[in-house]
Amino acid sequence: MKLIDLSHVIAPGMPQWPGDQQPLKIHRHSEHGPDSHMSSSLEFGCHVGTHLDGALHFLAGQPALDEVPVERFAGLALVIEATKKDQDNNKPEALPVDLLSGHNLTEVDFVLFHTGWDRHWGTEEYYRHWPWLSGELAALLAASNLKGVGLDTPSLDNFHGFEAHDRCAAAGMVNIENLTGLDVLVGTVVHFMAVPLKLFQTEASPVRAVAWR
16 A cells, blocks of 8 residues: 655744744754764644644634544545646636536545645745635535545635635534645545644644545
């Protein structure tokens, strides 16, 4: 079985959501030596890098991630092409609901959208704007009894939006943001897993998202 890594590396200096108050730091407390071993500690926000948002992120009263059954973070995922050959992909738009036309969502747990925006990772462009879910698309996903939705962009919504998050949260869905490498999976249904850290009473966590056929 070959696992396909869909996660960005968490590293000092990596891009983060604009205005994130928690700087990313990896502290190296000791190195290998005659009388020592390598020891490190981490300091970063819950929404850093490839991460999973629980419904609690946008909806009060929902379970925190440590209360969500681990089965909710794994299942079958349909990977959908969400780029357009006839548009300037550097000028993103809301993803239309017709992306789901012809797809049967009753037999999958997740829908992952390949927008190609991960090509901007590490640049100022990545967090300036990006493709996002239209209200109609988010509504259909929320009504499809899915465990979650994922994108290779910073958010389900545009920078100041919240409609897609609200709709998915109300349906009890998780969302996985800042995915990468979905291009090799477009048009297929794969096994998918994005398990968050079991952090006490938190709404989000970095993940190592993986897929396999």
